[in-house]
Amino acid sequence: MEAVHIENLEFSYDGETPVLKGITLNIPRGSYTAVVGHNGSGKSTLAKLIIGLLEPAAGKIEVLGWPLTEATASEIRDHVGIVFQNPDNQFIGSTVADDIAFGLENHCVPTEEMQPLIEENAAKVGMLDYLNAEPTNLSGGQKQRVAIAGILAMSPDIIIFDESTSMLDPQGKASVNAQIRKLNKEKNITILSITHDMDEAAQAEHVVVLEKGKVVAEGKPEEVFENEKMMKDLKLDLPFALKASKAFEKAGMAVRPVLSLDELVEEVCRLK
Ligand SMILES: Nc1ncnc2c1ncn2[C@@H]1O[C@H](COP(=O)(O)OP(=O)(O)OP(=O)(O)O)[C@@H](O)[C@H]1O
Numbered sequence: 390m391e392a393v394h395i396e397n398l399e400f401s402y403d404g405e406t407p408v409l410k411g412i413t414l415n416i417p418r419g420s421y422t423a424v425v426g427h428n429g430s431g432k433s434t435l436a437k438l439i440i441g442l443l444e445p446a447a448g449k450i451e452v453l454g455w456p457l458t459e460a461t462a463s464e465i466r467d468h469v470g471i472v473f474q475n476p477d478n479q480f481i482g483s484t485v486a487d488d489i490a491f492g493l494e495n496h497c498v499p500t501e502e503m504q505p506l507i508e509e510n511a512a513k514v515g516m517l518d519y520l521n522a523e524p525t526n527l528s529g530g531q532k533q534r535v536a537i538a539g540i541l542a543m544s545p546d547i548i549i550f551d552e553s554t555s556m557l558d559p560q561g562k563a564s565v566n567a568q569i570r571k572l573n574k575e576k577n578i579t580i581l582s583i584t585h586d587m588d589e590a591a592q593a594e595h596v597v598v599l600e601k602g603k604v605v606a607e608g609k610p611e612e613v614f615e616n617e618k619m620m621k622d623l624k625l626d627l628p629f630a631l632k633a634s635k636a637f638e639k640a641g642m643a644v645r646p647v648l649s650l651d652e653l654v655e656e657v658c659r660l661k
């Protein structure tokens with residue numbers, strides 16, 4: 390069964406200008422999918438449609454096998470967590486701990502189970518020392534960390550991250566991304582990550598490229614990123630390791646194109 394199945398999805402905010410045009414997409418259960426594309430290509434709109442915050446003009450969305458309708462949207466939202474692009478729009482609690490607890494309360498987690506879950510997940514994003522802080526007083530990156538902790542604590546079947554680590558410092562980003570990957574592997578949680586970070590997308594199982602409301606490419610990262618001409622035409626960046634391996638190759642070294650730093654090191658060491 391697919392986590393998300395989308396067929397010929399059309400959407401417009403004003404009823405005139407098309408924003409999503411005939412999107413057809415399958416996101417397998419337990420997969421890690423990255424959605425990339427320019428500003429305004431429709432990524433956040435697609436995320437909002439998947440959780441039923443917006444209504445399609447045409448087409449079909451199924452989540453975990455259920456057709457998404459007005460009647461099923463609330464039940465579906467119990468299984469899908471989203472961390473929105475702007476962390477300011479998602480705080481409800483007066484402290485960080487309350488905020489993480491809010492989602493758990495909604496999921497009817499017994500009170501005695503809450504505290505360990507709050508602490509465990511705040512620790513995962515490096516915010517254990519801030520449990521009593523007011524969310525509004527946090528920095529942008531700290532707000533993003535708390536928003537992520539809240540969703541991780543609920544451990545829904547599907548999590549959509551909409552540029553959710555964009556304000557994190559590099560170390561924080563690497564560590565939170567590692568937590569997310571662990572959750573995906575160990576708990577089989579389906580991850581849909583909207584990102585401008587091509588290095589992160591390179592580590593996904595599946596990459597979807599949106600351009601002006603259309604899916605213009607999708608596949609394994611090596612398939613998508615190998616299409617250098619398309620990436621160039623779309624003015625999209627390539628993952629660092631791929632750019633570096635191609636530069637080595639261009640310089641006459643027998644380095645194969647690779648997608649991660651570890652593989653790049655392996656390739657270069659092989660030459661010795
Ligand atoms: N609430 C809204 N009302 C009207 N138009 C909107 C609204 N939100 C987004 N749009 C328009 O829809 C298009 C897609 O926007 P969307 O936010 O989905 O893009 P995105 O791919 O998430 O971009 P970014 O990388 O900047 O986050 C844009 O042209 C945008 O101007």
Ligand SMILES: [Mg+2]
Pocket residue numbers: 432433434474551
């Ligand atoms: Mg967006």
